[in-house]
Amino acid sequence: MKIIQGGICAAKGFKANGVHCGIRKNQTKKDLALIYSDVIANAAAVYTTNIVKGAPLVLTKEHISDGKAQAIICNSGNANTCNANGIEIAQQMSELVGESLDINPNDVIIASTGVIGQTLDITPIKNGITPLSEGLMYDGSAVAAEAIMTTDTTPKEIAVEFTLGGKVCHMGAIAKGSGMIHPDMATMLVFITTDANISSEMLAKALKTDVVDTFNMTSVDGDTSTNDMVAILANGLAENEEITQEDEDFAEFMKALNTVTVYLCKQIASDGEGATKLLECKVTGGNDLLSAKKAAKSVICSSLLKAAMFAADANWGRVLCAIGYSGADVDLTKTDVSFRSAKGEVTVCKNGAGVAFSEEKAKEVLLENEVEILISIGDGDYSATAWGCDLTYDYVKINGSYRS
Amino acid sequence: MKIIQGGICAAKGFKANGVHCGIRKNQTKKDLALIYSDVIANAAAVYTTNIVKGAPLVLTKEHISDGKAQAIICNSGNANTCNANGIEIAQQMSELVGESLDINPNDVIIASTGVIGQTLDITPIKNGITPLSEGLMYDGSAVAAEAIMTTDTTPKEIAVEFTLGGKVCHMGAIAKGSGMIHPDMATMLVFITTDANISSEMLAKALKTDVVDTFNMTSVDGDTSTNDMVAILANGLAENEEITQEDEDFAEFMKALNTVTVYLCKQIASDGEGATKLLECKVTGGNDLLSAKKAAKSVICSSLLKAAMFAADANWGRVLCAIGYSGADVDLTKTDVSFRSAKGEVTVCKNGAGVAFSEEKAKEVLLENEVEILISIGDGDYSATAWGCDLTYDYVKINGSYRS
Numbered sequence: 028m029k030i031i032q033g034g035i036c037a038a039k040g041f042k043a044n045g046v047h048c049g050i051r052k053n054q055t056k057k058d059l060a061l062i063y064s065d066v067i068a069n070a071a072a073v074y075t076t077n078i079v080k081g082a083p084l085v086l087t088k089e090h091i092s093d094g095k096a097q098a099i100i101c102n103s104g105n106a107n108t109c110n111a112n113g114i115e116i117a118q119q120m121s122e123l124v125g126e127s128l129d130i131n132p133n134d135v136i137i138a139s140t141g142v143i144g145q146t147l148d149i150t151p152i153k154n155g156i157t158p159l160s161e162g163l164m165y166d167g168s169a170v171a172a173e174a175i176m177t178t179d180t181t182p183k184e185i186a187v188e189f190t191l192g193g194k195v196c197h198m199g200a201i202a203k204g205s206g207m208i209h210p211d212m213a214t215m216l217v218f219i220t221t222d223a224n225i226s227s228e229m230l231a232k233a234l235k236t237d238v239v240d241t242f243n244m245t246s247v248d249g250d251t252s253t254n255d256m257v258a259i260l261a262n263g264l265a266e267n268e269e270i271t272q273e274d275e276d277f278a279e280f281m282k283a284l285n286t287v288t289v290y291l292c293k294q295i296a297s298d299g300e301g302a303t304k305l306l307e308c309k310v311t312g313g314n315d316l317l318s319a320k321k322a323a324k325s326v327i328c329s330s331l332l333k334a335a336m337f338a339a340d341a342n343w344g345r346v347l348c349a350i351g352y353s354g355a356d357v358d359l360t361k362t363d364v365s366f367r368s369a370k371g372e373v374t375v376c377k378n379g380a381g382v383a384f385s386e387e388k389a390k391e392v393l394l395e396n397e398v399e400i401l402i403s404i405g406d407g408d409y410s411a412t413a414w415g416c417d418l419t420y421d422y423v424k425i426n427g428s429y430r431s
Numbered sequence: 432m433k434i435i436q437g438g439i440c441a442a443k444g445f446k447a448n449g450v451h452c453g454i455r456k457n458q459t460k461k462d463l464a465l466i467y468s469d470v471i472a473n474a475a476a477v478y479t480t481n482i483v484k485g486a487p488l489v490l491t492k493e494h495i496s497d498g499k500a501q502a503i504i505c506n507s508g509n510a511n512t513c514n515a516n517g518i519e520i521a522q523q524m525s526e527l528v529g530e531s532l533d534i535n536p537n538d539v540i541i542a543s544t545g546v547i548g549q550t551l552d553i554t555p556i557k558n559g560i561t562p563l564s565e566g567l568m569y570d571g572s573a574v575a576a577e578a579i580m581t582t583d584t585t586p587k588e589i590a591v592e593f594t595l596g597g598k599v600c601h602m603g604a605i606a607k608g609s610g611m612i613h614p615d616m617a618t619m620l621v622f623i624t625t626d627a628n629i630s631s632e633m634l635a636k637a638l639k640t641d642v643v644d645t646f647n648m649t650s651v652d653g654d655t656s657t658n659d660m661v662a663i664l665a666n667g668l669a670e671n672e673e674i675t676q677e678d679e680d681f682a683e684f685m686k687a688l689n690t691v692t693v694y695l696c697k698q699i700a701s702d703g704e705g706a707t708k709l710l711e712c713k714v715t716g717g718n719d720l721l722s723a724k725k726a727a728k729s730v731i732c733s734s735l736l737k738a739a740m741f742a743a744d745a746n747w748g749r750v751l752c753a754i755g756y757s758g759a760d761v762d763l764t765k766t767d768v769s770f771r772s773a774k775g776e777v778t779v780c781k782n783g784a785g786v787a788f789s790e791e792k793a794k795e796v797l798l799e800n801e802v803e804i805l806i807s808i809g810d811g812d813y814s815a816t817a818w819g820c821d822l823t824y825d826y827v828k829i830n831g832s833y834r835s
Contacts, residue, residue, distance in 0.1 A: 075756075076756070077752065077755040077756040078755045078756075078761060078763070079751050079752060079754065079755030079756075079763060080755075106748070108748070109748060109751050109780070109783060109784055109785065110784055110785070111784045142746075142748060143748025143749070143751065143752060144747060144748035144751065144780065144784070144785040145748075145785065146785075253748075253751070253752050253755055330734070330826075330830070331830050334826070334827050334829075334830030334831050335830060335831065337827060337831050338830075338831030338832060340831065340832070342546075343548060344510070344512070344513060344546060344547025344548035344549075344657075345547070347483050347513050347547065347548065347657070348481065348483060348547060348657050350483065351481040351482045351483030351484075351657055352479075352480070352481040352482075352483075357482060359482070359483060376513070376548065379513060380513055380514055380515045380548070381513065381514070381548040381549060381550075418827055418830075419827055420824045420827050420828070422734075422738070422827075423738050423741060423822055423823055423824050423826075423827065424824070425738075426734070426735050426738030426739060426742075426822075427738050427739065427741050427742030427744065428742060428744070
């Protein structure tokens with residue numbers, strides 16, 4: 028398996044495009060994306076567990092209940108959530124896509140991201156749909172990735188190449204992240220395409236299994252969005268023998284999927300609102316998997332630790348505090364903590380108590396823009412990783428002015 | 432019942448003092464407090480549920496297992512937590528108090544607050560104990576309140592007068608708050624004294640019952656500290672007939688206690704690290720109490736909403752988002768949201784969807800330094816209140832530089 032170029036269009040038969048249609052006032056900011064498969068694809072998605080669910084998610088769930096889809100439309104600038112006519116607007120969006128691409132509107136996945144609680148005007152989408160669909164390109168990933176951004180500072184895309192039963196397959200994805208990132212059984216908007224041939228059932232299984240250890244272990248601010256969704260389309264054009272069970276090919280497919288999703292988790296976390304650095308918390312020695320996960324996620328969610336990381340301050344007491352209230356089964360007498368980055372590693376706590384360390388060295392390690400927090404919570408065999416970012420002045424700035 | 436002056440010394444027979452002994456480098460900052468009852472008092476306390484527990488809490492629990500205490504010592508500047516010799520140091524602190532006041536060291540409540548994971552040097556406490564105990568005053572509440580502050584910007588004290596069986600009783604308290612405030616079955620450091628005559632059992636019951644709706648409904652940053660503790664001493668000098676059951680007197684005592692604790696919750700929240708305003712979230716219409724509480728607490732814990740409140744931005748979609756992931760049983764079709772302050776009230780959401788409102792008026796309401804977020808989550812009979820604060824640049828600043 029290798030990383031390749033092409034993003035969401037790396038897989039055979041997938042086109043994409045992104046345009047500015049006028050949902051956003053800023054005319055230089057694209058606000059409408061379309062992804063299209065030349066043939067009908069198997070589809071699966073996971074959604075936010077927030078009970079306030081965006082209208083687009085409700086409709087998408089209906090549309091892919093048959094395990095099939097052919098296109099994804101996504102606008103930024105308005106979440107189409109908590110509006111009286113949200114479902115109606117989402118329905119209209121899928122009909123516009125259906126007409127312009129000559130496909131069944133029920134084979135359209137709909138997504139919206141932006142401010143909650145403001146009516147989404149269909150007019151700009153109506154006006155934008157023709158240039159959007161006519162401009163679909165086999166190398167359109169970058170513009171689509173751009174069109175789904177909200178407070179993201181960089182577009183997020185990745186693609187991999189892998190082999191199933193001698194056939195070369197591809198998988199690509201785009202994502203948006205930044206704020207309201209604390210996925211629970213789902214994530215922010217992530218769209219994945221693959222030309223691998225895999226049944227709807229196995230595709231759904233692959234996605235559900237993967238997100239538990241990837242997007243659900245990522246947090247920017249502890250807020251689980253109303254519009255989180257990861258959707259995957261598999262159009263089978265790689266012509267491998269269809270994956271219908273948990274065999275070697277499925278394992279290989281899972282590996283490709285995990286490479287794509289972990290990359291995006293890191294991208295989303297490191298581009299968290301206002302973030303200056305990516306935090307990767309690796310917990311080992313857990314007596315059970317849930318404990319390792321709880322400890323890792325608690326650490327990357329601690330506002331206090333996040334602020335300390337912003338200041339490159341090795342305030343490890345906050346790491347222990349976060350482990351302590353995480354609900355994890357922790358053996359404090361065997362708890363160790365280190366910070367690691369490209370500049371080296373500094374151990375700050377052994378067996379639950381502080382050890383002497385060079386503050387100068389720790390500062391040097393923590394000033395890097397990717398920092399690992401390595402924690403052992405005992406003698407157990409379970410480990411987990413979580414991704415987050417620091418808490419900065421800019422997070423406050425961005426979120427004090429997002430709506431207006 | 433009425434609010435009176437005197438703080439922790441308002442109740443008969445209680446003295447207090449606070450000095451700078453040298454735990455902190457800044458010589459103008461007091462760092463050691465002592466509270467003393469002329470006679471042995473009934474005592475109760477509740478503690479953090481963080482499994483990383485400060486050594487002082489562990490020892491305090493032992494000391495008041497007999498329901499009795501006579502003094503409270505508390506230092507700021509060092510939490511005496513996650514140190515190899517923490518228990519030993521806490522033990523020495525109680526022995527120093529015992530010697531200097533000629534009381535049993537086992538009747539001393541010990542508390543420490545400050546940075547976690549640095550050895551607490553007993554020397555400054557040894558040097559400070561004589562001036563501290565010799566300087567105990569019947570009007571020493573303010574200096575004691577000052578000595579337990581960490582990043583607090585104001586000392587926190589309150590006292591009330593109430594009547595039990597014809598006898599005038601008093602209850603007073605001091606507290607520290609600011610950061611790592613997300614109490615769970617306990618809270619930050621709060622010390623309460625009363626001259627009411629109440630059995631140890633009923634005192635413990637009163638405290639445990641009260642904190643569930645007060646300190647446990649307060650959050651500054653979602654971090655449950657390792658050193659949270661609320662301790663109450665009742666020395667009986669008001670000479671009312673001892674409270675031994677849930678009768679009218681107990682109800683009156685609970686009312687006094689609740690007045691004291693709610694006042695302190697608001698004080699702690701409004702003086703949260705970097706906070707510019709107090710947020711009071713009142714949820715009504717819950718189908719069950721837990722749902723009302725979950726919804727209220729989720730709203731005041733949302734980083735996104737907190738940042739919006741800092742900017743006086745009526746971004747109510749974030750309120751709905753926070754309710755949605757709270758786990759509360761919510762009827763979205765009957766969910767209303769309003770913001771209220773001294774400048775008036777603005778309804779922003781009715782039946783789960785936005786309503787037209789004056790942005791100008793909303794801004795005016797939200798610019799006040801005490802803002803109520805009023806939420807109905809359905810037709811039910813249950814309600815709950817939670818207290819929090821906004822998320823500001825200064826929170827990041829304070830926590831990027833706390834340890835160093």
